[in-house]
Amino acid sequence: MDLENYTNVNIFKKVYEKREVSSIHNVVEQPHHLLKDNTQHAKGGFNPYVNNQGTTVAIAGKDFVLVAADTRISQGFNILSRDYSRTTKLTDQCVITSGGMVADIETLHKLLIAKVKTYQRQFKKTPTVESLAQLLGNTLYGRRFMPYYAFNLLCGIDQNGQGSVYGYDAIGSWDKLTYGVQGSGSELGAPILDNQFVGHNYLVKTLPDDVSVVEDTGKDIINSIAERDIYTGDQVEIVIVDKNGIRVKREPIRRD
Amino acid sequence: MWMGSKEHYDRGVNTFSPEGRIYQIEYAIEAIKFGSTAIGIRTNEGVVLGVEKKLPSKLMEPAKSEKLVEIDRHCGCAMSGIVGDARILVDHARVEAQNHRFNYAEAMSIEQITEAVSDLAINFGEGYEGTKRKPMARPYGVALLIAGVDDNGPQLYQTDPSGTFLQWQARAIGSGGDTAMTYIKESYHSNMTLAEAEKLVMQTLKSVMEEKIQSDNVEISIVRTDTKRLETRTQEYVNNIISTLA
Amino acid sequence: MDNENFGLAKSFSSAPVLSISPHTNFSQKEQTDIEHELNEQVGTTGEYVSEGFCFKLAPGQDQIGFMRSLKEKAPKLTDFAKGTTTLAFEFQEGVLVAVDARATMGAFISSNNVRKVIEINDFLLGTMAGGAADCMFWEKYVAMQCRVYELRNGEKPSVAMASMMLASIMRQYRGQGLSMGTMFTGSDKTGASLYYIDNDATRVKGRLFAVGSGGTFAYGVLDTNYRYDMSLDEAVNLGIRAITSATFKDSASGGVVRIYHVTNHGKWNLIHDAIDVSELHYQFEQNKGHTGRGNEGKPNKYL
Numbered sequence: 001m002d003l004e005n006y007t008n009v010n011i012f013k014k015v016y017e018k019r020e021v022s023s024i025h026n027v028v029e030q031p032h033h034l035l036k037d038n039t040q041h042a043k044g045g046f047n048p049y050v051n052n053q054g055t056t057v058a059i060a061g062k063d064f065v066l067v068a069a070d071t072r073i074s075q076g077f078n079i080l081s082r083d084y085s086r087t088t089k090l091t092d093q094c095v096i097t098s099g100g101m102v103a104d105i106e107t108l109h110k111l112l113i114a115k116v117k118t119y120q121r122q123f124k125k126t127p128t129v130e131s132l133a134q135l136l137g138n139t140l141y142g143r144r145f146m147p148y149y150a151f152n153l154l155c156g157i158d159q160n161g162q163g164s165v166y167g168y169d170a171i172g173s174w175d176k177l178t179y180g181v182q183g184s185g186s187e188l189g190a191p192i193l194d195n196q197f198v199g200h201n202y203l204v205k206t207l208p209d210d211v212s213v214v215e216d217t218g219k220d221i222i223n224s225i226a227e228r229d230i231y232t233g234d235q236v237e238i239v240i241v242d243k244n245g246i247r248v249k250r251e252p253i254r255r256d
Numbered sequence: 257m258w259m260g261s262k263e264h265y266d267r268g269v270n271t272f273s274p275e276g277r278i279y280q281i282e283y284a285i286e287a288i289k290f291g292s293t294a295i296g297i298r299t300n301e302g303v304v305l306g307v308e309k310k311l312p313s314k315l316m317e318p319a320k321s322e323k324l325v326e327i328d329r330h331c332g333c334a335m336s337g338i339v340g341d342a343r344i345l346v347d348h349a350r351v352e353a354q355n356h357r358f359n360y361a362e363a364m365s366i367e368q369i370t371e372a373v374s375d376l377a378i379n380f381g382e383g384y385e386g387t388k389r390k391p392m393a394r395p396y397g398v399a400l401l402i403a404g405v406d407d408n409g410p411q412l413y414q415t416d417p418s419g420t421f422l423q424w425q426a427r428a429i430g431s432g433g434d435t436a437m438t439y440i441k442e443s444y445h446s447n448m449t450l451a452e453a454e455k456l457v458m459q460t461l462k463s464v465m466e467e468k469i470q471s472d473n474v475e476i477s478i479v480r481t482d483t484k485r486l487e488t489r490t491q492e493y494v495n496n497i498i499s500t501l502a
Numbered sequence: 503m504d505n506e507n508f509g510l511a512k513s514f515s516s517a518p519v520l521s522i523s524p525h526t527n528f529s530q531k532e533q534t535d536i537e538h539e540l541n542e543q544v545g546t547t548g549e550y551v552s553e554g555f556c557f558k559l560a561p562g563q564d565q566i567g568f569m570r571s572l573k574e575k576a577p578k579l580t581d582f583a584k585g586t587t588t589l590a591f592e593f594q595e596g597v598l599v600a601v602d603a604r605a606t607m608g609a610f611i612s613s614n615n616v617r618k619v620i621e622i623n624d625f626l627l628g629t630m631a632g633g634a635a636d637c638m639f640w641e642k643y644v645a646m647q648c649r650v651y652e653l654r655n656g657e658k659p660s661v662a663m664a665s666m667m668l669a670s671i672m673r674q675y676r677g678q679g680l681s682m683g684t685m686f687t688g689s690d691k692t693g694a695s696l697y698y699i700d701n702d703a704t705r706v707k708g709r710l711f712a713v714g715s716g717g718t719f720a721y722g723v724l725d726t727n728y729r730y731d732m733s734l735d736e737a738v739n740l741g742i743r744a745i746t747s748a749t750f751k752d753s754a755s756g757g758v759v760r761i762y763h764v765t766n767h768g769k770w771n772l773i774h775d776a777i778d779v780s781e782l783h784y785q786f787e788q789n790k791g792h793t794g795r796g797n798e799g800k801p802n803k804y805l
Contacts, residue, residue, distance in 0.1 A: 046562050049576040101576075119360075123368060125407070127360065134361035141639045145569060145678065146560045149576050170579045173634030175616065187610050326653060350653045358646045 049101060049149045050075060053231030055185030056086055056097040057221050058153040058165045059197065060178050062209040064242035065155040065163035067097045068218030070185075070226065070253070071235040082234040082255065090116050091126050092245050094156030096136070099183020100170070101149035108148050112136065129156035133166040133174060140172030147171050151182040157241060163207060178207060185225035185232045192221050211240060219251065226254045269394055270381050280395055284417035287397035291336035292323065293432035293464050295457045296401040297440070298412040298425050301450040302480040303403040305334040306457035308430070308465050309473045318472045328353040330363050330484045331404030332477045336430035338397040345396060345415075348376045363484070366404040370413040370421045373400060378419025399429045405484045432464025439463055450478060454489075458497045471495045569679035578607065585754020587716030588618055588629040589724060589744055590685040592709045593732045596694035597687045597764040600741030601629055602716065602749050602779070603757030614757035615776070623648060625768050626664055626688035631714045632701065633681035641684070644668050658768075661688040665697040665705060673703035683713045693766040716748030716755035723747045734763060738773055746782045 056069035073081040087097040088109040096112060098105045115135060119127045127135070133154055140148060147170045154166040154174075167180040179197055181189035196217050197208065208214050219236050226233040233256070238249045265271055266279035273279060292308045307323040323342075324334050327349045335342040352372040356364035380392040395417040402413045414429065415421045426444045428436030439460045448456070457476060462469040471491040479486050560568040572580050588601040601618040604611060618630040620638060622645045630637040644667050651659045665686040672680065686697045698706045698713070710728060712720035723744040732740065741761050749755045758776040765771065787794030 045564065045571070046560055046568060047571075047575045048560070049579070051577065123365060128362070131360040131362050135359060137635075138359055138639070141635055142556075143558050144635070144639075144680075145557050145565060147572075147576075147579060149579055151578075169635060170576075171633070171635040173638050175613070186612075190610075190612075328653075347654065350650060354646045354650050354653075357649075358642065 048146075050103075051100060051149065051184075052080070052102045053184040054084075054086055054099045055181065055183040055189060055222060055225050055229065055232045056099050056153060057181045057189055057193070057218055058097060058155045058179060059193070059214050059218060060155070060163035060165045060207055061211060061214055062207045063157070063161055063163065064211050064214075064240055065157065065165060066211065066214050066218050067095060067153070067155055067237075067239040067241075068215075068222050069097055069099075069237050069239075070222050070232045071237055071250070072231065072233050073102055074231050077230070079234075085237055087237060087239045087248075088113070089246055090132060091156070093126075093241060093243075094129050094132055094154065095239055095241055095246060096152055096154050097182075097239070098150045098152045099186075100151050104148040104150045108139070108150050108152070111139065115139070129154065129158050129164055129166075132156070133176075136166075136168065137172040137174045140168060140170065142172075144171055151186075153180045153182055155239075155241060157243060161243065163241070181221075183232075185222075185229040188225045188228055189221050192224060196221075211242070215240065223253050281418045284395035284397045285399075288337040288399045288416070288429060289431055289433070291338075291398070291430040293428060293430040293436060293461060294323065294334040294336045294401055295428045295436055295440070295460055296334060296403050296412045296414075296424070296426065297444065297448070297453040297457055298403070298410050299448040299450055299453045300410070300446075300481065301453075302405065302478050302482075303332075303410045303412055304450065304453045304457050304476060304478050305332050305401060305403050306454075306461055306474060306476040307334045307336075308432075308461055309475060311467070311473055324475045324477050324488070326486050327369060327402070327404070328357075328363065329486055330406065330479060331366055331369055331402065332479060332486045333403070334401040334477075336399050336433070341392075341396040342398040342400060344392070345373050345376055345398065345400060349373050349402075363406060365406040365408065366402060366411040366413060367408075367423075369404070370402045370415060373402065374415050374419045374421045377415060377417060401427060401429060403479060404486070405479045405481050410479065410481050428460065428464075432461075436460045436464045450480065454478065455497055455500065458494070459501055462498075462501055469498055469501075471498065566677060566679070572679075585716070585752065586618065586631045586714030587712065587720050587745055587748040587752060587755040588631050588685060588714050589710075589712040589717070589720045589741065590629065590687055590696055591711070591724065591728060591737075591741075592694065592696050593728075593730055593737050595732075595734050595737070595763075596689065596766045597696050598734075598737040598741050599627055599629060599685065599687060599762040599764065600745045601760050602745050602755040603760065603776070604749070604755050605634070606754050611756075616757070617760070619760055619762050621770075622664075622688075625658060625690065625770065626661065626686070627762055627764060627770050628668075628687075629685045629713065631683040636680045636682045636701070637684055640668060640671055640682070643671070658690065660690045660692070661686070661695045661697070662707075664688065665699060669699050669703050669705035672699065672701050676701070676703055685711050685713060687764050689764050689766060689768045689770065691768075694764045712744070712748075714755065716745075716752035719748040719751045720744040738763070742774070742777065742782065743786070746779050746786065749779045750783055 052073045052075060054070055054072055058067045067087050069086050071083050072079060073084045087095050089095050090112055096109060116127060136154055151170060152168040156164060158164045165177045165180050166174050167177045168174045179193050181193060215238060218238060222236040233254045235250050236253050240247045265273035269280040292310045294307045297304045305324055309318060309323060311318060325346055327333050333346055349369050349372055353364045353369055377396050380395050383391045397417060400415045404411060412424050412427060413421050414424055414427050426440045428440060443456050454476060461474055467473060471494040474494060476494060477486060477488045559565050585606050590597055590599040599619055603614055603616050603618060605613040605616045620628045620630055620641045622628050622641050628641040644664055647667055648659050648664050668686060680701045683700045686699050696708060698708060698711045710724060712724060727740050738761055742759050745759045756779060758778055759774060760776060761774040763771045763773050784794035792798045
């Protein structure tokens, strides 16, 4: 007698296999909401997101704003790129820097550049950082139901000549900060920033005035994060925005 | 015989005459000349808008702010022509101005507000297939004076039914418009103070109005350069100016 | 860029006149709009069109499932400010609003200085609990609608109307994954009033609310000491006390206390912008004759 056909295990196995196959067909043929096991489907269903990690730090000064970011792009434990710039110039006085999913970051930055150009053509002036802050918030919220997987800092010189940093969550809630950190190393970077610019995000709102000190601190912070975060490393990209425009520097850090 | 006769060409709003004219737009511009007079003067200290409020009967209640309205807190609008048409344009301008604040956290420039109004003003006719809302079937029979202060300082614009908009130092529209323009041209100079401009507006209104000028049949508003806020002058203030007029 | 083009900023072609009038006024909308609104259906083009906004949706038909599974698909994406203590109560001199300032992502404190009171305009305030972006965006939107209403009608809308606008928006997006629990307060011709609105489109007028993870602790202090005939000083102190107690017991709340007072005369005032709660805790304990370290009356086992 063929025992195989009578063992419960194999019966279950066959049913299981059959259901697997038919469930694939279900996905193709039936509208998704008819599937009973919604969560099961969701795991294998439409998933546009992948986190490419990376860390970015922004610090506002009296008449400048500094961005320090790493340049590593990862997918899981694989490193995809070692010289990716996560900071984009929007106007002469404003840059955006982001951590998260590279595809969404690129899309968002390109979209913002286009919006800035449209604004310049339509209103015959360059948008202020305050305007861009609001615009970015609304742009992110416009994708409330399929968010950009990007965590942004908008940095620029405001109308009074002061440096300003605006921090965002993925769906467009924002606040004005004096310094901010986003991306995979944000948990590591935040305490260092709190310590180095003590009280700055708290009740005292004095801004640092020496750009070289802030630049060194920014580099140190990214370097320190690279020591402890596998997704941060390779190079540190320093972007300084002041009244003369935007300067970019790069320095190598740990590449392991 | 039919060549050049406008009777064939003034029916549709989407047909040029052989001379290259669209008569309905020209007729709409004519409609403004029946409207009450509205005057705007730009000075370095701010912009003044003044309107005449026609009261055809003694029994009519003088309505408040019917022809001199707020678009946003930095921008006012005076009108002449079909007031009902103006209400649609003004409402559009208000919505656009607030949208701009919502999107960019800043006040909309006066030029942009004017452009938004003109865009709607020229959007008449049959509309496209699939357009959700039908546009106005005829041109808007109204001219607007849009005045305010933005980053570029005090500004005064005028729109008309053809969708054209022009910037002016001083402008008068409506039934007494031409007379008023000649009058203003004599007295206007670029270093006027706001008080002088207010007085000039009232003086001009007085000279072109058929009725006797009173505090309840004229109205003036100003937007100051320093505050960038629209202020409507009270009846007492208007009375004080009237008493000083020649 | 078409999909991003909401807010109707540009020209008449995308912004038909009256298109963003308060949607309570159905007569200005076309029949299709109304049907659309009633059915709460997602557009066939992959965009959620409502209120004049065009929200980009995930492809496929299971939008709600997509939103639900975001947490697994994109870690950190939906981890925005969750823990909170916000409270507001009516008393004889208006409404007092008190909030903490902590934003957490899991166990990580992303900020201790968040502004959880949204200054909607000069007579309306909204508190923030749940998704910060949802609160910020829609309360700003309501502010815009209030301003348009004011320009059209020559007077400010009532708090009842403004809160109804927000509640109606929440009803339109119900089940779509918005997260909001707000105390909506303001001052109009009838004086100050207070509403609680959340993402299920609940809208309740009331005297005393506390919202968020620390809300239960705040209720304890509030219910014990609340009287309608309090003076402003007493109310401010009660607000500070309730928030401090909540931040003491609820680790998801903390930072600083902010106090706002909505008067009965069409305005609100910022009373305290930032009082450090950790200082307050020690101060309150010392007022009782304690050190604040919590070891009073305990035998020290190391002695």
